[in-house]
Every structure is written in structure tokens, then in C-alpha cells.
Amino acid sequence: MALPLAVRLLLDAQDEFVRTLDHVPDPGRGGRWGRLNAAGWVAAHLAASHDNWINVLNAGGTNTAWVADWSARQREATLANPIAPPFAEARAAFIEVAEAATRFLERCDAAALEEPVATPRGTVKRGYLVARASAHAFVHMGELSVLASLAGAGDAGLPGRLQHVAETYEEYDPPDVPPLLARLLLDGYDEVVRVAPVLSAPARFGAFERLNPGSLTLAHLGEHEDRVWNIAAQGRPANTWLARAHVSTDAPRGAPDFDAAVEAAMRMRASVTPYLEALTAEDLARPIEAYGGSTVGAQLARSAVHCFAHTGELMAVASLFGAEDLGQPGLLAHVADSGTA
Numbered sequence: 001m002a003l004p005l006a007v008r009l010l011l012d013a014q015d016e017f018v019r020t021l022d023h024v025p026d027p028g029r030g031g032r033w034g035r036l037n038a039a040g041w042v043a044a045h046l047a048a049s050h051d052n053w054i055n056v057l058n059a060g061g062t063n064t065a066w067v068a069d070w071s072a073r074q075r076e077a078t079l080a081n082p083i084a085p086p087f088a089e090a091r092a093a094f095i096e097v098a099e100a101a102t103r104f105l106e107r108c109d110a111a112a113l114e115e116p117v118a119t120p121r122g123t124v125k126r127g128y129l130v131a132r133a134s135a136h137a138f139v140h141m142g143e144l145s146v147l148a149s150l151a152g153a154g155d156a157g158l159p160g161r162l163q164h165v166a167e168t169y170e171e172y173d174p175p176d177v178p179p180l181l182a183r184l185l186l187d188g189y190d191e192v193v194r195v196a197p198v199l200s201a202p203a204r205f206g207a208f209e210r211l212n213p214g215s216l217t218l219a220h221l222g223e224h225e226d227r228v229w230n231i232a233a234q235g236r237p238a239n240t241w242l243a244r245a246h247v248s249t250d251a252p253r254g255a256p257d258f259d260a261a262v263e264a265a266m267r268m269r270a271s272v273t274p275y276l277e278a279l280t281a282e283d284l285a286r287p288i289e290a291y292g293g294s295t296v297g298a299q300l301a302r303s304a305v306h307c308f309a310h311t312g313e314l315m316a317v318a319s320l321f322g323a324e325d326l327g328q329p330g331l332l333a334h335v336a337d338s339g340t341a
Helices: 005-023 039-058 065-074 087-105 126-150 180-198 201-205 214-234 240-245 258-278 296-320 333-337
Strands: 116-119 122-125
Touching: 005 039, 005 087, 005 126, 005 180, 005 296, 039 065, 039 087, 039 116, 039 126, 065 087, 116 126, 122 126, 126 180, 126 296, 126 333, 180 214, 180 258, 180 296, 180 333, 201 214, 201 296, 214 240, 214 258, 214 296, 240 258
Parallel strands: none
Antiparallel strands: 116 122
């Protein structure tokens, strides 16, 4: 059975989350660093959400014993003093949850993604929970990348190889809506727009030597998306400011003007959105010459989780300077437009 692209992305998200956990060096595996969540708490939180969304709501099973126990104890905690289990224990708990989720995902076809499922917040299609689980995982990978950098590690290389996404299949999505991953990318853009204003001046321009300035991260995102969806996909000229900012992955690190980076990213979003909204399922397997060559579908998946990883990074950096958590990802309104039953 050819697995849908959104399902393959979630399989990759599971693998990448474990890889990102392992990227956090020992100094970052203990308690909280300032306002950042402890790595053990992040692993436990992902284990619980993943178990609830995939194994319970989607697959109709029950929580693992570890998740049920941790969730019960967490209800007695406070926001300022959450219960952070030992890193190795929480990592093992996530792997147990992911193994159970994989058994469901490997038999989840396109028709299954269209089926309604009741949740505490209303009825959605299974595909909404699958897409949300990927976005949520990469948000927290971005958060972990900040912790890893502060603890002395190099770049985490998110979103990683995405080897399941890179496999070529004929894709299936309803013909009357943009494909699920195109909608997820539009939601990723919305999250970038939502998080940028909460960055204070130190977060925007780089108060920590080991962390990228927020302005650089936003410019990097804009340049990446411009290169894929304007230049490669539509044959448009490069965004002049982004091209001159030299913010590609292999460029020296700098701190470009924050307001100019936001403006350039917004122009990119405005020119890309009509293209994404016009995509159909038949377009997903079409080749695209971007970053060594790929397909439209694979690039949609990579772009979407690239955005969510960097919004998680930006939120973590913002929190170090006092910003309140935004609760990422948000509603995923574009996915929900066709994800509600």
C-alpha cells in the first residue's frame, strides 16, 4: 500500500524527534535552563500528545501505562513548576508510543485520512490530527535545538533527511481542495507571522553568541521559501532583499535588519500563497528543481516542517527574554478548513 504523504511525514517526524533528543548534550538533559522547558518534559509532553492524537483518537486504543501515569501526575503540577521526568525515561516512553503509532500509520491509507474522528474539541478528519502531530513535533524540535545550542551542541540540521517523504509515490488527495501538505505549509507561514511580533529586541538581534538572531532566522526562512516556491516552482525572479542578505544555509551568520526581514518574508508569502492554493493532487509527484531536485510533494512537506521547526526555535528564544508561550502550533486553520467533518 502506498502511504499518503502526510502519513510518511509523520513517520519521519517520529524519527527526527528521537534524533533531535539525542542531539541534546548531557548538560542539557537535566532540569530547566532559565525559562526553557526541560528536555525530559518535552519528551514526555510529545509522548503524551502523540499517544492521545494517534494511538487513542485515531487508532481507537488506550494510552500506554507510562503516559497515563505521567499525565495524571502532570494534572497536579503547575505551569511554573511542571513535572519533568528523567530524560532517558521520557525518551523511552516516546519511543514506545511511536512504535505503537507506526503500527497504525503503516495501514493508514488516503481514505482513512478522510474519516471523521471525535475529539474533546470537536470532530475533525483523521488527516488533521496526523498533520497536527507532525507540526507539533517539529515545533518542539525547534525548542530542543535552542537548548542543545546553549548546552554546547552544533546545529541540529532540522528538519533532517525526511527519508519517508523522499520516497516517490503517486499521491492521493481530494481533487477539490489544495493538498493537505500545501495547506499545512500555509499554516506554517501563519505561525511565522504569529511568532515574529513577540520577539523582543535581544531576541531579534542576538543576545546569545550560540543562538541565531531572530532576524536571521526569519530571513533564512524567507530565502528558503522564495528559492523553492517563487524561483524554482514559478520561475519568478528572486526577492531582491533576500538575495542580497546572504542568509542561505552555507552563508556566514549575521544579523540582518529585523523589520526588513519580516517585510521580505511577507512579500514572499503573498506571492507564494496563490500558487499553493492552486495546487492539486496531480501536482504532488511533479519534479521541481530545488535543493538538488525533488518533487512538489516532498518539498511541500519539507517546507512545512522547516517553518514549524523555526517557529519553535523563535518561540524558545523569545521565552528566554520573557515572552509568554503562544501555544504552538495554533489552530492550523488551513488544514482545518478541509479537515472538519
